[in-house]
Amino acid sequence: MHVALWGTRGSLGSPGAETTHYGGNTSCVEARGTEGTVLVLDAGTGIRRLGVALPRSLRRVDILLTHLHMDHIQGLGFFAPLYNPEVEVHIWGPASTTLNLRNRLMRYLSPPLFPVRLRELPCHLVLHEVPCGDFDIGEFRISSMLIGHPGPTVGYRITTSRATLAYMPDHEPALGVQQFPLSREWTSGYAVAAGVDLLIHDAQYSSEEYPSYIGWGHSSLVHALAFATLAEVKQFVPFHHDPAHTDEDLDRLIAEAAAVARPAFSITPGVEGAVFDLGSGG
């Protein structure tokens, strides 16, 4: 499984000289299978460049939305395959308790927020609501589960015969927990992340910042590391960086947290443009 990070920033696109290393685009990750199946995890601003980079011969692409906050769908209208009538685009995402996925997406993909309406997109568009149990897309088996973040939000567990990826860019498993983490059974998202080869997880705040943002739906880096430890992952990518954190800040925060936690797994900072090849080691 080839995994590429096209946008790693949280909350708001943050281009600038101080974010050139980690990147300023919001959440978007590509997972590509050995048979050529392409999954796009979230449609933040990073999806625009991904859309341009996809092979012109591609006839199907699946976009898996974790939730519909703006930083996870803002790039959707700029994803080139949506305007290609020869491409089948499947969008998977959560409904709310009162609106289905189509109506929720139409709130963004319609005037005055966007000039093109969802129904006007030239591609062959198919919408699917999650969570819906396990499902298969090409060589991928995908599980989704509601996790702790304001509004309906899912984490995705993506498995091939050789590797497993977990993607939870917005997740606050420590919410309301006095001593995090609790047991596995009582920890949000545990089943999504358990034992995966690569966990891409929210690490928006420093420990000093987190108390000011409790309930906003994000993790401190220390909480994210504790979660990854509980889940016994093999590799961890801190993701969804706060817009106010510069490259220098992130280098320091990740180094400090890793030095304290000394986890058994490897930590690879979530840098825009980073790629991972999972399950290729035989």
Place this chain on the structure above:
Amino acid sequence: MPMSQKEIEVILTRQLASSLAMPIFIVDPQGTLIFYNEPAEMILGLRFDETGEMPVAEWATVFTPIDQAGSPLPPDVLPLTIALREHRPAHGDFYIRGLDLVLRHIEVTAFPLIGQADRDLGAVALFWEVNT
């Protein structure tokens, strides 16, 4: 998914209960008591960390619910049982004698836990001790 994990709505309900000062019980759709908070431990006389989850047959015997006349109340009429069975809120006023043998006059409000996509996740009961 490879491992068992509570649904997020249930996890968040526990976290809310852990932060509140009134006794709260959470049961799953089968009636198993899956969590009670510290104020509820005072009524039960048992600590959740010690007991863990309790099947309905077990926790129902811990209390001795009785009406004002002193007659035992069958489980079917208890608010938590009604909320679980009929998927509607229920309220009751009765007496219980916990493991500490103290007779308490309590009011109980119970409501079903219905998650996203109308998933039946169990029920919650809030106990209020009536000061007489």
